[in-house]
Amino acid sequence: MKITLKSSAVWLPEQFEDAAFISKQNGVPVEVVATKLGIVKKCRAPKDIHPSDMAIRAAKSALKGIDPLSIDLIIWTGSEYKDYNVWSAGIFVQRELGLENAWAFDMAARCSTNVVGLKLAKSLMQTNPQIKRALLCGGHKTGDLVNYQDPKARFLNNLSDGGSAMVLERDGEGPEILESSVITDGAFSLDVIIPGGGTKMRTRDGVKAEDTYLQVPDIEGMRVRLEEKTIPNFMKVIKDAAVASMPERPIDYLALLHMKRSAHDMILDHLELKQEQSIYLDQYGHFGAPDQVLSLGLAERRGLLKKGDHVVLASAGIGYTWSAISLKWTEPCFQQSTLDGFEK
Template identity: 35%
Template sequence: MTPEDVDVLIYFGSMHKDYYVWLAAPRIQELLGARRAYAFELSGASAGLPFALKVARSMMLADSSLHHMLLVAASTESMLLDYTNHRSRFIFNFGDGAAACVLRRGSRRHIVLESALLTDGRFADFVRVPAGGSVLPPSPETLERRWHYFNVTDPIRMKKMLDPITLDHFVRVIREAMARSGCHHLDFLIPLHTKRSLFEALLSALGLTDAQAIYLSDYGHLSAVDPLLGLYLARQEQRLRDGDVVVLVSAGTGYSWGATVIQWGGSHE
């Protein structure tokens, strides 16, 4: 395909972009020469991919004129880390990267099926960059206090609230997405980058082995990029077989969880 074939471009990556209060999607459209496409953005933080796939698939089902949708994510949030602030140490594993995928109408291979999404707004204010928005506009004081970096307002309380539910929420969205897709057996899991113990607990809860999942041990956490990078690596390493039911799963601050099912290889009956 060529850039002129793209009907819609969705940017679902980090909100930390080239400029403050600025849209990356139109700039990407221009750089690619995808002038037929309209471009917009959505954000689910690190959970962005399942949200973007849900929206894109729904748009294609609702509008028969859409034939190619380009989804793009990028993250350079390592720039927002203050390594002297130990309250935010759970995100010290951030890396930088980008990824993209194309949804094509009528494709008989690698078919995007259903998604399941979940948000718990009790976590909305735990992780944020304090200054730069309307609550604390930029000022000499905010710069001096280093308020333009990530901060976790109450890490102990967040952990106390999050630990008992996060594994259950991962499993819930995975199982819901599979049920909606009419799939009863999971062959391969591609999660976002997490601590190793959570990754292993998730495999155990789903009855999977290490051979049935990919762990981004060499890359760190790239926000919404993670599952697409994992899918790329799994394909490069020839770990996916025709007919496999593959689930991409993510979670992002806010807090949201999401999963999308892909029928790898041939068409889904």
């Protein structure tokens, strides 16, 4: 039995913030924002478009030509910063899309949610014969969580808004989902937080505006620990997933989350990959989990993928979770119409 990627899509807002706008907000030179932080521009959704809306719009595109009653499972792989607190977005998506034969749940692994979600969905589909098709979808409006005036949180300035969706199928013709690898390290678990809104600082007790944004209490300590661990951990999950999946073939394409340019290039260098074997998302920003889906769509659009290619999706989520999963590419599966307003 094999689990395959039947269809995928993104939904991206037309609004954006560019390097000039961000520079004006954070006081960092435009050239530094565009080149070092790697943000030429990033997608931002209107105030009346919420994470569930983005997920539903992406899912509608991914489900084009697919019977909604054939979906057996829905996994929300979007942000925990959702329309409402303590809310099951996946079940709402089920209702809005008329997926009456499916059951749904939300999962979270920060920016690794899509990669971990693929691992989880594959396992569920392999062990439960009743699940023949699964929908993974989610929306992110994490651009709302960026405080440009906080220099400690500057590495989060790339956070953007958008949605993604993937339809998995048992024994289909699309790219096969292969093996995966995940590392978590609790030493980073309190490094990036939103102080307000949880049980430690309840909204009803009064929350200052700055405590509704992502904060980094110990930025220097985090930098030291990340410098020591993040590249080795990226290398381990990528190589472990790749070797377990297609040991006879090197990686042909790496779908990587957005990060500062130097870190992106360092990962490619360590893997001995060329620049054209990955796409740097400096025109889009860092959505979170949708980054890898967007990267696959762009690579397919630009003719970078061919039958038999070894593709690896890799990400890292605050907390910290490093993750990677391999695919064996077979045929196009991305709904390219969702990129028509962004790419020629």
